[in-house]
Amino acid sequence: MFLQLAHTRLIVFARSRDLILESYSLTRYFPESENFGLTQQIRRAACSIHLNLAEGCSRKSTAERNRFFEIARGSLIEVDTAVGIAIALKYIPDEQLENIKVLIIENFKLLSAMIH
Template sequence: MEQFNFEKLEVYQKTLNFVDLVYEITKSFPREELYGLTSQFRRASISIALNIAEGSGGSKKEFSRYLIIASNSLKECLVCITIAKRQKYIDSDTEKDLRYFLTEISKMISGLRKYLRQ
């Protein structure tokens, strides 16, 4: 099966893995959070992948702009993680795992932005 260029990016693949993890974890969130934190966390995680994909087809400058938007969605995910932990929807180990995942994605996005500036 043919792939688009963005599908070959390691950061894109890692982001999809993060989305899978977010979906799995949010399944255990309280039902009353379905249209609140659960929805927001899922949408923010998806937004990271969507912006990487959408920006990849344009110019270097345009791609860099989309990577900034992806980084902003990543920060949104961090806030969702913090809220989930404070509300006791996730434990410390899960929080640590999610934050580590996002740290890696953030470094990859930063590296890609530096590459694009060259």
């Protein structure tokens, strides 16, 4: 935020932040019984994507960068899986699915392209 480093100008960095905001927005309406379950899991995993991306960009070696990008992609898969559970439990109305779907797919493509 205060450090204007190169990774803050990456499209994937902006889109992973969008995913965090959308995740918080969607989970805001989950049942109170999920406060320490799916709500927190989705939010933590979404933040993990963004944070691991930032940390990976700070690494000097390709192997280290890739490892953090792989962790970020794994967290994205975790978000996707947890959202799938929330859908099955009918916590997310169909009309609210499009944004999260687009963000998950876009982030997956962008992160995958960064791993070499």
